[in-house]
């Protein structure tokens with residue numbers, strides 16, 4: 001056996017040896033791949049399709065706007081407020097909160113014109129009251145409500161206290177009156 005034969009034999013045996021190593025490595029790699037695939041499949045089947053959120057967002061409620069509205073409904077007849085002609089001795093009382101926005105609904109079921117006016121506190125009301133005297137003693141007054149008509153007006157409640165309300169049509173006060181109580 002010459003030198004070249006020895007050299008080629010050792011190369012061939014080395015090549016066979018490398019082939020075995022490669023086969024062994026590829027077998028191990030294949031087993032690892034199959035194991036990973038199986039594990040991956042079994043794990044993926046355990047994934048919850050609807051995961052529970054870890055944090056709950058609680059919305060902060062916005063502050064609600066505050067309203068201070070009062071409604072007064074007044075039925076008007078000739079010539080008194082309410083259902084009975086007893087305003088002089090038993091005037092109707094309408095009560096509203098202080099600082100309220102008052103919605104005043106007036107319905108005239110009479111045949112004459114009437115109105116609804118708040119007299120200033122402690123003002124002296126002439127008896128009988130004449131329409132031309134409108135002005136000085138009045139804190140707030142509406143226009144006329146004519147027969148078979150309705151009107152709605154709004155005003156801000158005056159400061160706390162009790163006020164006399166009159167109809168300013170000549171001769172209707174004192175038989176046509178009421179009280180506005182603000183508290």
Ligand SMILES: [Cu+2]
Pocket residue numbers: 079080113114115167168169172176
């Ligand atoms: Cu009147």
